Amino acid sequence: MTAAGTRLDHADTATRFGRSELRLGHADVLAAAGRIAPYIRRTPLLTAGSLPRVLLKAEHLQHSGSFKLRGAANALLALGAREIVTGSSGNHGLAxxxxxxxxxxxxxxxxxxxxxxxxARAVAALGARVIRTGGGVAERDRYARDFATRTGAVLVPSSDHELVVAGQGTVGLEIFEDAPGTGTVFVPTGGGGLLGGxxxxxAGLTRPVRIVGVEPAxxxxxxxxxxxxxxxxLPPSDTVADGLRGQRAGEVLFPVIRQRVDELVGVTDEAIVHATGLLHEAGIPAEPSGAVALAGAxxxxxxxxxxxxxxxxxxxAALAARTSAG
Structure with a gap:
């Protein structure tokens, strides 16, 4: 491992770990795409003159303001639960x-x-009950699990859940369908649901494509x-990318990422702020978490x-506008 990146040898990982641990496949993403189609927006690939050879998958234009709607929709529709609980840094809760x-x-x-x-205010404005906890993301998620056990509510994690991961994978399906010549995909990586998806x-492609996960340093x-x-x-962090503060690699996600990701890179808060500014200059109002993949590229x-x-x-600004409109 280097400070900048971690290259992965898939032949080595397949030999050491095998594929028996994988609980998800390409078919799960296809099933999710059909299930959630009425509830999501197929977002465009945008270009910016200042970013040559870069296609920007515009999930900031998704209903609820982030890609998280895809995984949330797949889980809620498939589970059919009447009461759910989740831990969230914000975007999953909004979705x-x-x-x-x-x-x-x-x-x-x-x-x-x-x-x-x-x-938190925007989540509450949508009618959800919001509970604040001390500590970091790991403590938050433990509280949510305990809450589910105490109340009977169904736990829908923000990332580490088969249905959530499959739903997030529809972002990738759309990229590969709309831009079949793409050589590399840069994916912001917090809990890992989007990267795993x-x-x-x-996995359904017949041509090679590099997948690079980008984590805050x-x-x-x-x-x-x-x-x-x-x-x-890991210990709690306070990165400017508030949606990527997860502390633990997911049990569902770990074998998927271990066997397929080509490289993981780390980016500083300064790089994230710079990338956010470039996107804003191009008319794309990304939040810092939404600019992490560009920082990596x-x-x-x-x-x-x-x-x-x-x-x-x-x-x-986007949250304030959405709350006042609602």
């Missing part, structure tokens, strides 16, 4: 809350103390877990054409 009303589902969203207050989507849970050979838990470089996932646009 679940936005769907819950029309589907008649009661929702409790557990948010860590350091989570965005603007996102794109890996599953790529101080929260490299997947790079460190791959180095250790098992999921590890700028730092890492690539051959040919790259797709960069702009994963969300739930900055303070």
């Amino acid at each position: 679940v809350a936005a769907l819950a009303g029309p589907l008649g589902v009661a929702v409790t969203v557990v948010m860590a103390a350091g989570a965005s207050e603007a996102k 794109v890996c599953l989507a790529a 101080d929260t490299r849970r997947y790079a460190r877990s791959l180095a250790a050979g098992h999921p590890v838990e 700028l730092q890492h470089g690539f051959d040919g054409t790259a797709a960069v996932i702009v994963s969300g646009g739930n900055g303070p």
Whole structure:
């Protein structure tokens, strides 16, 4: 491992770990695409003159403001639960809350103390119950699991759940359908649901494509877990990318990412802020978490054409506008 990136040898990982641990496949993403189609927006691939050979997958234009709607929709529709609980830094909670009303589902969203207050208010404005906890993301998720056990609510994690991962994978399906010549996909990586989903989507391709996960430099849970050979838990962090503060690699996601991701790179907060500014100058109002993949592409470089996932646009102004409109 280097400070900048972790290259993965798939032949070696397949030999050491086999494929028996995988619980998901390309078919799960295809099933999710059919299930969630009436509830999501097929987002475009945008270009910017200042970013040559880069295609920007505009998930900031998704209903609820981020890609999280895809996984939330797949889980809620497939599970059919009447009451759910989830832990969220904000965007997953917004997605679940936005769907819950029309589907008649009661929702409790557990948010860590350091989570965005603007996102917490927006989640509550959608009718969800919001519970704030101390500590970081790991403590938040433990509280949500305990809440599910105590109340009988169904737990829908923000990332580490088969249905959530399959739903997030539809981002990758759309990229590969709309831009079949894409050579590299840069994926922002926090809990890992989007990265794992794109890996599953790529499993259906007959041509090679590189998948690069991009983590904030101080929260490299997947790079460190791959180095250790098992999921590890990191201390809480305060990266500017507030949606990517997860502390532990997912049990469902770890084998998917271990066997398919080509490289993991880390980017500093300064690089993330720079990438956010470039997107804003191009008329794309990404939040910092949504600019992490671009920061990785700028730092890492690539051959040919790259797709960069702009994963969300739930900055303070967008949240305020959505709340007042609602």
